[in-house]
Amino acid sequence: MNTLAEENYLKSIYHLSLNAESVSTNQMAALLNTKASSVTDMLKKLAEKELINYTPYQGVTLTAPGEKIAINIIRKHRLWEFFLVEKLNFKWDEVHEMAEEMEHISSNELIDRLDKFMGFPKYDPHGDPIPDCDGKFKTHDLKPVSAIDVNAGGVICGVRDHSPAFLQYLEKQGLTIGKQICVTDIIEFDRSMVLKMENKTVQISREVANNLLITL
């Protein structure tokens, strides 16, 4: 199998690929908290194993086998997060670091049984889709709250920022997955948004609105 470092690189390439055609060395270095030169070393190794397509100076994409590995790690990460929240009662802002370790437990049989044990959940505690054992998943069509108009609304189904600070803030405001919200006003001065939810009114900054995702 692959080393822990290799798995983390593949996962990072997958995540960064969602926002761009190909992934740059510096992007990876930033995400992995390492140096560009270390990234280059590893890219050569992964290219050698044919898990990525790598042309020096031109960035990187995953090959089909590389993507399969990346999605499997993400499946494990999200299933463990679901387990931690649903079975062990952790909060959604507490589980990322633990899942970051647990995603590297190698057995697929284990993860498939865990999946079954929890009833084949489709989304993790942050609203991200959980790939099934064949790597398939459907992303629901979300948009940030910042993209909708006054009087429009929807159901909170995801977040763009996964930091504990942001998640804790949302929790405190009651802005959690599944809540129905409606935009009642947009403050002209700073474009902050006033939301109605469960007969309460909550005002959020543009920054927050940008990172809070709802169904169409």
Place this chain on the structure above:
Amino acid sequence: MNTLAEENYLKSIYHLSLNAESVSTNQMAALLNTKASSVTDMLKKLAEKELINYTPYQGVTLTAPGEKIAINIIRKHRLWEFFLVEKLNFKWDEVHEMAEEMEHISSNELIDRLDKFMGFPKYDPHGDPIPDCDGKFKTHDLKPVSAIDVNAGGVICGVRDHSPAFLQYLEKQGLTIGKQICVTDIIEFDRSMVLKMENKTVQISREVANNLLITL
């Protein structure tokens, strides 16, 4: 925290210490599937950290902090084994390798919640005691079936050999944890033993009897 290799060395020293005052380099090399020279290197490192008492050529013992770490790893190992068998329906011969990885998940909060989730089990699927969150546990007083006489008996409460082959054999014979057995005969030729259990008769070799543990 400590590295994976360090944790595995401490765990091995703990296990080997149960059968002897101090642990030798070669014993460790055999258990860890590595070379004596590699063991020496690591012992120096662990001694430097004051996790072991090490005098060159004289073997090794754990210090109090070293033992605490070792017991915590064993606690994690056994709780995960319990989880795998009780919640994910793995068999007792299938869980060791998986738990070998899972025991290194660092969060103690996680393991304490897992413990609670499962109702604070006292013994793992092989009958080994699970240390509580303070590292305390009581070993029940067991003896091998080979040490009892005709007409004596007891309840199966543990095994000495944890290999899948041995566990599968026991499973097939119905010799599992909790079963009441009674020795009805000892064959003089090879000292193999005839057991009665649940109105069935099972004959086991001396080798098997040596590795099957019952309550006094």
Place this chain on the structure above:
DNA sequence: TAAAAAATTTAGACAAACCTAAATATTTTA
């Protein structure tokens, strides 16, 4: 109890994954 055998340690290397500093390639900008 001295020689032989066994166990252990030391010395010197190696691979993985990282680093800094220097070199090179690409992109931006004036």
Place this chain on the structure above:
DNA sequence: TAAAATATTTAGGTTTGTCTAAATTTTTTA
């Protein structure tokens, strides 16, 4: 479009944990 800025790679090291081979210590045995 050439110089400047930025991005990336190369070169040369470091640490961790392993290895083989040689040296040393301890134990066994005759």
